[in-house]
Amino acid sequence: MIAAVVAGGGAAGALQSAFVYLAAAVLMVPVAKRLGLGSVLGYLVAGVLIGPAALDLVGDAAQVMGFAEFGVVVMLFLIGLELQPRVLWTMRKDVLGLGGLQVAVTAGLVFGIATALGLAWREAVAVGLILALSSTAIALQSLAEKGLSDAPAGRRSFAVLLFQDIAVIPILALLPLLATASGDGAEAAAESAISGLPAYQQALAVLGAIALVIAGGKLLIGPMLRVIAATHLRELFVAAALLIVVGISLAMGLVGLSPALGTFLAGVVLADSEYRHELEGDLEPFKGLLLGLFFITVGASIDFGLVADMPLAIVGLVLGLMALKALVLQGLGLAWGVRAPARATLSLILAQAGEFGFVLVATSLSLGIFAGETGQLLVVVIALSMALTPLALVFDDRVLQPRLARVENECMGEAEAPPAGRRAPVLVAGFRRYGQTAGRLLMANGFDVTVLDLDPSVVSVLRDHGLPVYFGDATRAELLESAGAEHVEVLVVATSEPARSLEIVESVRRHFPKIRIVSRAYDTRHAHALRGAGVDRTVCDVNGGGLALGRAALEELGFHPYRAERAVRRFRRHEDETQAMLFEAYGDAGRTTRVARSRTLDLGRLLEADVEDDSLVRDGAWSTTLEAQAARD
Amino acid sequence: MPRRILHLFAHPALDRSRVNRPLAEAVKGMDGVTHVDLYARYPDFNVDVPLEQAQLVEADVIVFQHPFFWYSSPALLKEWQDLVLEHGFAYGDGGTALAGKALWTVTTTGGVAEAYCAGGHNCFTMEEFLRPFQQTAGLCGMRYLPPFVVHGSHRLDAAGIAAHADRLRAAVARVADPATDLARLEDWEPSAGGRSGVAR
Numbered sequence: 001m002i003a004a005v006v007a008g009g010g011a012a013g014a015l016q017s018a019f020v021y022l023a024a025a026v027l028m029v030p031v032a033k034r035l036g037l038g039s040v041l042g043y044l045v046a047g048v049l050i051g052p053a054a055l056d057l058v059g060d061a062a063q064v065m066g067f068a069e070f071g072v073v074v075m076l077f078l079i080g081l082e083l084q085p086r087v088l089w090t091m092r093k094d095v096l097g098l099g100g101l102q103v104a105v106t107a108g109l110v111f112g113i114a115t116a117l118g119l120a121w122r123e124a125v126a127v128g129l130i131l132a133l134s135s136t137a138i139a140l141q142s143l144a145e146k147g148l149s150d151a152p153a154g155r156r157s158f159a160v161l162l163f164q165d166i167a168v169i170p171i172l173a174l175l176p177l178l179a180t181a182s183g184d185g186a187e188a189a190a191e192s193a194i195s196g197l198p199a200y201q202q203a204l205a206v207l208g209a210i211a212l213v214i215a216g217g218k219l220l221i222g223p224m225l226r227v228i229a230a231t232h233l234r235e236l237f238v239a240a241a242l243l244i245v246v247g248i249s250l251a252m253g254l255v256g257l258s259p260a261l262g263t264f265l266a267g268v269v270l271a272d273s274e275y276r277h278e279l280e281g282d283l284e285p286f287k288g289l290l291l292g293l294f295f296i297t298v299g300a301s302i303d304f305g306l307v308a309d310m311p312l313a314i315v316g317l318v319l320g321l322m323a324l325k326a327l328v329l330q331g332l333g334l335a336w337g338v339r340a341p342a343r344a345t346l347s348l349i350l351a352q353a354g355e356f357g358f359v360l361v362a363t364s365l366s367l368g369i370f371a372g373e374t375g376q377l378l379v380v381v382i383a384l385s386m387a388l389t390p391l392a393l394v395f396d397d398r399v400l401q402p403r404l405a406r407v408e409n410e411c412m413g414e415a416e417a418p419p420a421g422r423r424a425p426v427l428v429a430g431f432r433r434y435g436q437t438a439g440r441l442l443m444a445n446g447f448d449v450t451v452l453d454l455d456p457s458v459v460s461v462l463r464d465h466g467l468p469v470y471f472g473d474a475t476r477a478e479l480l481e482s483a484g485a486e487h488v489e490v491l492v493v494a495t496s497e498p499a500r501s502l503e504i505v506e507s508v509r510r511h512f513p514k515i516r517i518v519s520r521a522y523d524t525r526h527a528h529a530l531r532g533a534g535v536d537r538t539v540c541d542v543n544g545g546g547l548a549l550g551r552a553a554l555e556e557l558g559f560h561p562y563r564a565e566r567a568v569r570r571f572r573r574h575e576d577e578t579q580a581m582l583f584e585a586y587g588d589a590g591r592t593t594r595v596a597r598s599r600t601l602d603l604g605r606l607l608e609a610d611v612e613d614d615s616l617v618r619d620g621a622w623s624t625t626l627e628a629q630a631a632r633d
Numbered sequence: 634m635p636r637r638i639l640h641l642f643a644h645p646a647l648d649r650s651r652v653n654r655p656l657a658e659a660v661k662g663m664d665g666v667t668h669v670d671l672y673a674r675y676p677d678f679n680v681d682v683p684l685e686q687a688q689l690v691e692a693d694v695i696v697f698q699h700p701f702f703w704y705s706s707p708a709l710l711k712e713w714q715d716l717v718l719e720h721g722f723a724y725g726d727g728g729t730a731l732a733g734k735a736l737w738t739v740t741t742t743g744g745v746a747e748a749y750c751a752g753g754h755n756c757f758t759m760e761e762f763l764r765p766f767q768q769t770a771g772l773c774g775m776r777y778l779p780p781f782v783v784h785g786s787h788r789l790d791a792a793g794i795a796a797h798a799d800r801l802r803a804a805v806a807r808v809a810d811p812a813t814d815l816a817r818l819e820d821w822e823p824s825a826g827g828r829s830g831v832a833r
Binding site for chain 2: 572
């Protein structure tokens with residue numbers, strides 16, 4: 001009934017569909033985030049809910065998916081914008097080697113298994129190539145959400161995904177060759193404008209299109225953006241940004257290339273342009289929305305009827321596929337010297353099949369490479385493997401990573417763990433920029449410092465610089481003990497993750513109650529939690545950097561430097577007092593809110609008063625003129 | 634009830650202090666004495682004016698103890714004066730919070746006593762150099778007690794320093810004693826042996 005209403009065509013129907021999709025996302029994504037499952041799973045579940053399997057609120061999800069795949073195209077354009085050509089060049093070994101081998105080995109193994117399962121070799125080749133690809137959308141979104149984009153696992157994942165996106169082109173070119181002679185299907189596949197041409201002309205057209213994108217990006221788009229920026233019409237710039245992406249997608253489609261690859265190239269070409277940030281800012285919301293929509297349609301398109309018909313077979317296929325892909329990546333990661341924790345993430349984050357799989361399945365079906373049933377089955381397997389990825393990542397996060405870190409510790413035991421018998425009075429946990437500054441200050445003042453960090457690359461770089469940095473997890477009592485914890489007077493917690501610094505504090509408090517702890521706090525709430533856990537002093541991130549930045553801005557606004565400094569001090573005192581009051585009220589939500597509100601008003605009054613009359617803020621000494629004094633005396 | 638003494642101690646490099654620190658330690662913890670290490674309380678010079686004023690109100694005698702830098706106090710104590718001794722609090726309209734209290738300088742100089750006189754190396758007497766403090770007390774309606782000065786701090790040995798510390802304890806005990814008439818204080822016991830830092 002509802003479905004019928006929603007599916008009712010026309011503009012009203014489109015609005016209703018939009019309402020359903022948006023409502024599902026707005027309801028489910030916060031729940032998934034709250035449960036620590038990431039937004040991708042939230043979107044997927046939202047899709048399942050509104051899909052035919054559950055509420056059946058959307059008519060033709062597949063049609064929406066075609067539109068939503070554009071989100072992937074926009075995403076690749078944005079990724080391209082982030083990658084200057086020279087950065088891309090430094091990645092060539094990972095892209096071609098790791099990525100190439102991943103696709104080749106995975107496709108080969110899937111081919112073997114598919115043949116063993118009784119598929120004809122043509123079918124098996126197509127299935128192998130389709131399933132070798134991973135989901136750029138899911139993997140990159142998840143990496144970004146976990147803050148791993150620049151971590152070793154993130155960079156390697158990206159290299160592999162980049163190769164896969166490039167590989168889509170030859171795969172699309174290869175599929176027609178696999179078509180059986182049953183002419184009808186082959187005819188139906190003639191979708192691109194050049195597929196009627198001889199092979200060498202096709203190749204020329206492809207190269208020409210790529211050259212066009214690069215040359216156009218350099219010569220055409222730059223000047224065009226300059227003209228548009230001069231109009232000062234923001235929406236026109238947004239339109240231009242979308243036009244670039246849509247235009248390139250169309251051009252690529254014309255020569256049978258992946259639109260994602262085309263826009264990626266255009267992005268790389270524009271990465272040096274002065275409009276890069278403007279383009280990023282304008283396209284970011286489109287990417288987010290379209291990707292979300294794409295994930296929803298993936299959820300909605302899972303054919304649960306098919307799953308119900310052959311549940312075991314499908315579960316087996318999905319898990320088997322993910323295990324196989326993960327194992328291949330494990331092996332390659334090992335050969336590439338990726339450390340165990342990063343390798344686990346790399347393997348799991350790319351273990352699914354990808355959105356290009358849907359495209360390739362559709363193409364294969366139209367070419368008649370395999371039967372409709374096989375196609376249906378593949379779509380379900382691809383979608384389910386995508387849906388399982390966020391869960392696999394939760395598993396990675398909660399189960400694998402802690403264990404691997406421990407194993408890693410033991411492996412590095414001899415080389416980089418702190419030697420037994422250290423007697424430094426200071427232990428620093430976390431040695432990125434923040435911890436380094438604090439630690440170096442202590443060292444410069446003649447204190448022997450032991451440093452623990454969990455990132456092997458940080459550890460080895462700093463050790464090369466001759467700093468006493470050791471690999472280790474500061475939450476582990478036995479490691480702390482071997483780092484000489486009984487001689488430690490002060491622990492400096494400088495890790496950037498709030499949850500982790502709390503863990504460290506709790507562990508140290510439990511095992512070494514005498515150590516005094518100073519800790520970096522992310523914000524007020526974190527500071528309170530830390531103090532509650534027994535930290536002696538907290539230093540809030542915002543206090544140092546934020547206030548210094550604010551002071552710089554005040555000076556730029558014309559404040560005399562010392563007036564700006566006084567304003568900062570006054571503000572900081574007020575903040576400190578508020579913190580103390582909030583700490584007392586900690587846990588009592590009502591009181592906390594009252595304190596926060598009244599203190600905000602106070603500050604407003606304080607600052608307002610300062611403008612009119614200095615004496616109210618107890619800072620009046622300098623403002624009284626000699627004449628005024630004489631008159632009063 | 635002894636007089637309540639607020640001991641405001643200002644030394645920017647306590648770790649290098651030979652004389653001031655033992656003197657401060659000697660006073661710290663005495664009956665009726667509230668000791669404040671100003672540089673520890675305000676390492677960033679961000680003086681908390683309401684707090685300081687509240688402490689002043691509670692005291693009968695305010696002691697400024699500091700080394701004698703460039704013929705005056707270290708910068709933080711000057712900052713403290715500039716900020717805390719506000720119009721309307723310490724002086725001027727309704728500024729009577731400190732009236733009737735006493736201000737007392739305890740200081741150490743590197744130069745010997747003979748250097749502080751006309752014709753000496755520093756040309757002026759300690760009394761002359763300390764006039765700003767004296768008049769600060771005057772403007773606030775406070776009694777200015779004879780300064781307690783330790784000269785020649787560079788040359789003092791451990792025994793000499795200990796002797797001055799004892800002398801200061803005795804002086805503080807005298808000031809704290811309610812039976813002592815502050816108006817009639819003129820001189821401090823010279824230390825046995827060493828040169829005394831006595832205000833005349």
